Amino acid sequence: MNLLMLLAAALLSLTPAGPVQTPPDLTDALRVDTGGRLGTLAVTARWAREGETALFEVWDPAETDKPLQTIVRPAEFLGSGRVEEINFDGYPDFSYTTGYFQYLYCIWDEEQGRFVPTGQLDGLRAPAPDPERRLIVDEYWGAESTACLYQWEEGELVLVRRLTLHDPYLPETEILRRTERYLPDYDPNGLPRFRLLTVEDRDGSGEMTEIFAGIQDESRRGPEEPVFDPRWYDLEFRGAAQSGEQRDGGLEYGN
16 A cells, blocks of 8 residues: 555545534423333424424433434424323323414324324413313403313314303493393492303203303402302303302302
């Protein structure tokens, strides 16, 4: 081997085989114990294009050469990630806030060994899983407050109960008719004291039907107390009193 060949071989030995892979920093990664054969996985979130597109990468903490899975989603901002049971199948799932009333929900599929993004909760304002009752609860507080209760039926999210605390000043003839005799009463802050509460349940045909209506006395509810009577979150509960009786300061009446 001549000197030229020796020099070429030396140069080749100094040439890197490819780009050096930098291990991801999993210090702040969301840890999800899948409860299955892959054990605990780490989920990281980073920008592809800030304010537009985010990358959510799933890693095996013991093998960080490349992610097990990459999920690309539009995002206004990258909020907090949460481990939670979304579809109540016994395997933990995860979610991320990606904008104002926007979220990424990913359900663990043990058979596939991966997280499957679901759009079933898209369009809800602030969905929160309730594993004890196996419900997804979506609550919104405002001039008209609502609480919508959903159940999973064959992989589909179905609305089964809707609570509405109506704004007494909305120009809706039916609401005004049902509340007008209470409207002159205010609390010391100048807010309406009485509001109309309606409860609707899903009937056998899949339609939402009113099962309860009553006047709720807002002056009797403390600032830390829930807006709706927690008993309504039990689907078996359909009201504590009959028409004309008093319950917790609110007059119940029939349809």
